[in-house]
Amino acid sequence: MFISRSMTRKVVTVGLGATLAEAEALMQEKRIRHLPVVDNGNRLVGIVTDRDLRSAMPSCLCTPEEGNAGLSRFRDTRVEEVMSRNLVTLSVANTVQDALLLIQKRRVGALPVVDENGCILGIVSVRDLLQSFINVMGIGEPGSLLCIVAEHRLGEIKKIVDILTEENVSIGSILVSRHWDREKRAVFPYVHTINVAGLKKRLSKAGFTLVDPVSWYMENLARIPGKGDL
């Protein structure tokens, strides 16, 4: 899952000379929150976010005089004065997983993707990653979720997939999760069919436990050991 497939390629950027008012108008028009700032050679030099702009705006607690003075400074200030220069970027060799981990670690809302010369190629926002997740989970298409508890040993998933295949069911995704019982795994196939009664019977017959999804989510999720416990 290289990032080039998930990133937005038509990046909206501003030049170093743009004013904050111009940047704000652009963000509103394009309904975005991150504007990469580029130099004349399209090289990424900074990023300005809606939060940078808000903090540059006069406070709502200002008197009208203070507010007007602040607004006129806001209009005249160039983005290079407020943009972040300490950038977290990705290259096209990075993957969606890299983006997920980096966004979580650095607590940013978007990551520009640059080439070896620092020229901007694309941008990945949290929203793009969410879309990737929707695609990966297959939930954009009609289907049903099965919740299966399987022994944690080689070949169990294969057995499940074999049964689904024999039943002529197309699979949207299979998520595998840790189970509170370390000898077990919870397996969630998303299948593109309404006809789950027969599938469930066959899976039970093959020795799998079908879990009531609510008891799984509501009662047991908290019991799954977190990262720190392992």
Add this chain to the structure above:
Amino acid sequence: MGWFSPKGPARNHTALLYDRRFLLHDTGWSHPECAQRLGALYGGIKNAGLLDRLLIRTARPAGMKWLEAVHDRSYIQKFKQACKSGEPYFGHSDNAMGKETFEVAKLAVGAVLKATDLVMRGRVRNAFCAVRPPGHHAGRSSALGFCFFNNVAVAARYLQKKWKLSRIAIVDIDVHHGNGTQALFEEDPTVFYYSIHEHPSFAFPGTGREFEEGKGLGVGATKNAPMPPGSSDAEYEYRIRRDLIPVMNDFLPEFVLVSTGFDAHANDEMADMALTDAGYAAVFRVIHAMAHRLCHGRMVSVLEGGYCLPCLARLAADHVRILLDE
């Protein structure tokens, strides 16, 4: 009840639309949407001694004009062609079909249209259409989840075009979300779609979340009540009272169409709900009372899912008793 009873001509209160030809839609071996469903359902109504009290009518095929009020002409032609050439299914392997399926699907729509005519002419107060194939997953040009034509959707358009009604409510109590019906009317403020169903993260087709509330002009005329798996009678009844009644009081429907699926029953293996016979009756009583209060009881209930044969027999009999005001 004789026609020349001392009290004057008997007027049936409720019509039952049923046609043996519905059994000809052959889904093959071990398919849950099978002809036996209707046999069980009709048998349940008969054994409860209810047939004499119903106006029983067979179906006539819906005309192309009405099918095209909802479905694309090219889709209808493709379905007809696929059926004629003996394809085992249409659109998706779930939608099994036989050589009669296209004609039976037209009959199912036609039965619902006939039921709406009987109600609008004042011949009966309400009707139950025991039809198959079901309809609520079918979209403008898509067959899905055993559905080919959207029976209820065509009836809504028919009521608006032929009978000049302005506001139609569709109440969908099948355990699965009626994604076809929702998509057909989500931009239309004149058809209110309400659905109570198993939460889409667990059940087919994966739509029907609370934040799906319509689009464009239709915002506010779609309402979804996704229920957690295992929901009980009390939870269902509470939910439908809490959120169907207020929106309908505002919308003021002139006619109520019900997509009646019996698959939220605890014994139905297609989903994970825990409704009992009593819970089904309670939910349907809420809808029935609402139709009485808001639109002179004008209501047509149309069979969607429900795959537990013994349950279908009992639930259908209870359903008809409620339509008869019992």
